Amino acid sequence: xxxxxxxxxxxxxxxxxxxxxxxxxxxxxxxxxxxxxxxxxxxxxxxxxxxxxxxxxxxxxxxxxxxxxxxxxxxxxxxxxxxxxxxxxxxxxxxxxxxxxxxxxxxxxxxxxxx
Amino acid sequence: xxxxxxxxxxxxxxxxxxxxxxxxxxxxxxxxxxxxxxxxxxxxxxxxxxxxxxxxxxxxxxxxxxxxxxxxxxxxxxxxxxxxxxxxxxxxxxxxxxxxxxxxxxxxxxx
Numbered sequence: 001x002x003x004x005x006x007x008x009x010x011x012x013x014x015x016x017x018x019x020x021x022x023x024x025x026x027x028x029x030x031x032x033x034x035x036x037x038x039x040x041x042x043x044x045x046x047x048x049x050x051x052x053x054x055x056x057x058x059x060x061x062x063x064x065x066x067x068x069x070x071x072x073x074x075x076x077x078x079x080x081x082x083x084x085x086x087x088x089x090x091x092x093x094x095x096x097x098x099x100x101x102x103x104x105x106x107x108x109x110x111x112x113x114x115x
Numbered sequence: 116x117x118x119x120x121x122x123x124x125x126x127x128x129x130x131x132x133x134x135x136x137x138x139x140x141x142x143x144x145x146x147x148x149x150x151x152x153x154x155x156x157x158x159x160x161x162x163x164x165x166x167x168x169x170x171x172x173x174x175x176x177x178x179x180x181x182x183x184x185x186x187x188x189x190x191x192x193x194x195x196x197x198x199x200x201x202x203x204x205x206x207x208x209x210x211x212x213x214x215x216x217x218x219x220x221x222x223x224x225x226x
Contacts, residue, residue, distance in 0.1 A: 106157030
């Protein structure tokens with residue numbers, strides 16, 4: 001039982017390049033999330049997926065797209081990377097989006113630098 | 116968007132000391148969570164709180180859901196070197212679906 005896994009762990013891009021961050025969970029969770037973490041800013045929600053087949057914008061969605069490929073996998077795509085997207089990206093999952101206990105379990109993160 | 120104010124931002128303490136940190140919000144919350152993040156890792160859930168006034172312990176860690184529903188507290192007793200890391204509070208506003216996170220408290224311990 002690996003929990004939440006993310007690939008890659010590190011990535012360096014040039015401005016304008018595109019890439020996809022991958023996330024998978026093996027806990028049979030319905031909801032999945034993408035956050036970015038910047039110094040002094042805590043975690044900010046980019047996009048989330050309440051259940052398979054649905055995605056919604058979070059607090060900071062501009063410059064990103066997501067795909068909920070199936071119940072296990074939720075990817076984050078940067079179409080044209082910008083230096084402002086240099087950050088640490090975390091994927092998380094939870095049994096449900098709301099109602100009752102909703103502990104989110106986090107992956108180890110992807111450290112992205114955009115030059 | 117919804118803001119959580121977490122304090123202090125950083126703490127430098129001696130091993131063996133007790134630690135206290137808190138989070139406050141202008142809105143009423145129905146869930147409070149406390150996470151710990153170690154360098155190079157993702158946040159790990161420490162304690163979850165679901166009722167106003169609830170007091171929950173996890174080893175040397177104790178967290179409380181404030182009576183007003185607008186705050187939460189985390190205490191660490193008799194700190195040890197492995198307590199080093201960043202502690203985040205998170206919560207869900209009543210009626211909302213998504214969690215919001217505090218800015219984190221960075222804990223440094225001098226042996």
